[in-house]
Amino acid sequence: MKGFTGFGKRQDLVLVIRDSDLVAAALREALDAAPEEERAGLERAVAIVGETAGASEGRLRADWVRTRLADVGFTGDITSVAAIKALRQAEPGLSLLAAVQLQKEAVAHPE
Numbered sequence: 001m002k003g004f005t006g007f008g009k010r011q012d013l014v015l016v017i018r019d020s021d022l023v024a025a026a027l028r029e030a031l032d033a034a035p036e037e038e039r040a041g042l043e044r045a046v047a048i049v050g051e052t053a054g055a056s057e058g059r060l061r062a063d064w065v066r067t068r069l070a071d072v073g074f075t076g077d078i079t080s081v082a083a084i085k086a087l088r089q090a091e092p093g094l095s096l097l098a099a100v101q102l103q104k105e106a107v108a109h110p111e
Contacts, residue, residue, distance in 0.1 A: 020053035062109035065102045078106050 027049060031042040055063075065087060069078070074086035084099045094102070 018053070020049055024049045024053060056109075058105050059109045061102055062106040065106040066111065078103065 024046065027042060027046045031039065031046060034042050066078070068090040069083060069086050072086050072090045074083060076082050076086075084096070084103055087099045087102060088094050088096070091099075
């Protein structure tokens with residue numbers, strides 16, 4: 001998932017892009033043609049994609065926030081002002097409003 005900015009303005013939008021249907025279809029096709037020694041791994045991959053595909057947008061945004069915070073080395077309290085600062089450091093195009101909204105999503109969807 002990637003936040004989009006443009007034209008020099010800070011944006012309040014973080015877009016969730018889902019392509020899990022395409023990935024799941026490709027994995028099922030590979031599974032159909034797979035030799036026996038590859039089947040177990042592909043079956044597991046299909047199951048993982050299925051679990052991820054069922055995740056809500058809020059859960060995906062919360063996971064994205066945690067990943068971005070980890071990328072900048074943030075290990076503190078996710079409810080803190082420091083978390084918002086770290087998130088905006090990780091994604092400089094995020095407005096303060098967007099960062100706060102994303103923080104709320106992360107708090108609402110604990111790991």
